[in-house]
């Protein structure tokens with residue numbers, strides 16, 4: 001017996017078991033049609049006198065990826081989840097969830113409404129709603145807290161982590177884990193409990209186990225959550241909902257869960273986080289201005305890779321490559337550095353393996369001082385010092401040594417990938433792979449292509465990035481690529497604000513309250529002020545003799561602030577020297593303290609340059625720094641360096657600490673309103689006509705003139721704009 005065509009299929013198996021299979025590929029999300037199917041099929045199974053028990057599973061070995069996120073923000077139709085799950089729990093025949101693949105969000109909540117849960121050993125379970133700016137509002141906060149206790153429920157719900165089947169068993173989320181076919185095991189099991197009362201299996205009737213230190217626990221968790229949430233409201237609402245489970249009867253707790261969800265659901269934060277979810281997936285569908293794209297570009301097989309240069313970046317890249325299971329040749333020409341790197345890489349691999357309970361991949365790596373060792377690899381990532389002449393020399397050696405067809409990747413954060421490629425006999429095999437430090441931890445990878453890079457080379461780098469667990473974004477070649485290029489106006493505005501009367505503390509506080517983990521000055525101290533200084537010297541911007549006067553603040557016809565250079569001249573390189581924009585207890589310390597010296601220095605500097613300090617508020621800091629950065633984002637879109645706003649937003653959320661609940665800079669701009677951004681840029685440009693970064697981009701003007709379409713329609717305007725250039 002079977003009802004085909006519905007998004008939940010009904011079959012009678014083993015004579016007496018109603019098997020309901022969710023059918024909504026690829027993740028069996030609970031769309032309106034799936035919910036309707038479940039309601040109908042459960043009713044059918046329960047009313048069929050032959051059926052003794054029911055099993056719910058998902059098609060293609062995947063239980064359920066939760067509510068259909070695409071339906072959020074639309075006029076949701078179809079049966080709601082809560083009464084559907086309540087009806088399953090109230091059933092007088094045993095209902096067993098057979099969990100294969102994932103049971104996430106509404107999928108796990110559906111399983112929690114079942115009387116038993118049997119999981120395949122490879123299944124993963126979780127309530128990730130918090131990552132979408134929501135909470136598990138189909139009874140998840142109320143049932144999970146009753147089932148596994150408040151501390152464990154708080155951990156799962158406020159972080160959104162996925163747990164393995166073994167962990168779920170240990171926590172008490174599932175009743176059984178099997179290496180066999182979970183559906184068959186569930187069918188047999190369901191028959192073994194058929195006819196029994198299910199009263200003791202209805203989680204909503206359980207009392208919530210209360211920890212003895214109840215108030216202290218919630219206070220502690222709330223404090224921690226508020227700190228790490230950086231202004232996101234969903235994690236706080238999750239704590240409040242679990243607290244309701246611990247203090248209220250089930251029905252009242254459910255009311256509270258719904259109330260909290262209603263606030264979250266209509267918040268801009270949920271929209272921003274759901275945008276991020278889809279943007280993260282959209283960047284995998286890359287395309288180049290030439291028309292080459294992900295579907296039609298086949299990656300080359302990579303079995304063996306090499307890393308050249310084992311400084312901080314090279315070591316991280318080696319670890320990340322080895323963790324994918326690839327064979328890696330790690331090359332460093334200096335013996336001492338090679339030995340140190342070997343020790344450091346082994347340590348990182350061992351610590352990582354211990355955390356994940358697996359064996360470290362030490363034997364995947366061979367170390368060498370000789371570049372000849374890379375002769376047989378399929379792909380090389382060069383990570384030597386950021387110097388064009390040095391990189392060119394290394395690339396020339398590589399093209400002489402490597403087998404034909406080897407992909408040559410440069411890990412550079414700013415150098416010209418095209419220029420490097422143009423020096424090679426096979427420029428089509430050269431791409432940039434811009435990793436972020438620490439390279440084995442940070443999720444972002446910018447894959448930089450030039451006009452000569454072959455689509456196959458881009459596809460290979462993108463696929464390798466994915467294997468390394470990175471969120472890879474394909475971008476065009478230009479100064480700073482996407483991320484660092486947008487950082488330039490942001491940093492510049494921060495310096496100008498200091499000249500005009502702000503302090504590093506004020507600027508940082510405004511940015512941290514916005515949601516960045518660190519303000520611009522604390523971040524500069526952490527990365528090292530000397531890095532930017534070196535770049536500015538290379539660009540011939542640093543002029544040490546011009547200590548005062550108007551000309552000291554003009555370079556190449558535009559306003560320039562030498563503040564960073566002056567600090568570096570004093571040897572103030574940030575945390576590593578114990579002094580930068582802040583002071584530190586000792587070199588290497590992490591706690592930034594206000595520095596009276598710096599404040600006096602700023603006072604003297606302004607006086608020397610005839611600058612009259614004025615009062616600057618948080619709003620101005622945000623508008624100046626963020627709108628200048630966003631403006632550059634529009635220029636990047638104009639230039640075709642990024643294919644769409646999602647690429648920029650993913651880069652900023654995953655690589656630059658942009659708060660996810662604000663969706664990335666371009667999404668944020670769309671929320672603020674493009675007309676408002678344009679108006680503020682025009683305002684600041686009038687006040688600072690010598691700052692080209694404040695000149696509104698043509699694309700921004702064009703979008704405003706086109707009635708500021710929603711972000712998903714920007715690409716149409718961009719395409720039209722580019723075709724008219």
Ligand SMILES: CC/C=C\CC(=O)SCCNC(=O)CCNC(=O)[C@H](O)C(C)(C)COP(=O)(O)OP(=O)(O)OC[C@H]1O[C@@H](n2cnc3c(N)ncnc32)[C@H](O)[C@@H]1OP(=O)(O)O
Nearest residue numbers: 027029065066067068069070102104105106128137138281
């Ligand atoms: C009252 C409210 C009650 C409940 C609220 C919720 O349930 S909110 C939803 C909670 N669920 C999640 O957050 C899970 C989201 N999905 C994932 O984490 C992963 O997709 C998953 C299931 C682990 C599978 O990962 P995998 O890497 O295999 O695939 P990928 O992520 O690329 O997804 C494949 C395509 O499916 C789309 N998709 C995934 N989940 C959903 C979903 N819940 N709703 C709608 N669409 C979903 C995803 O966008 C991919 O689409 P594509 O067009 O191919 O890019």
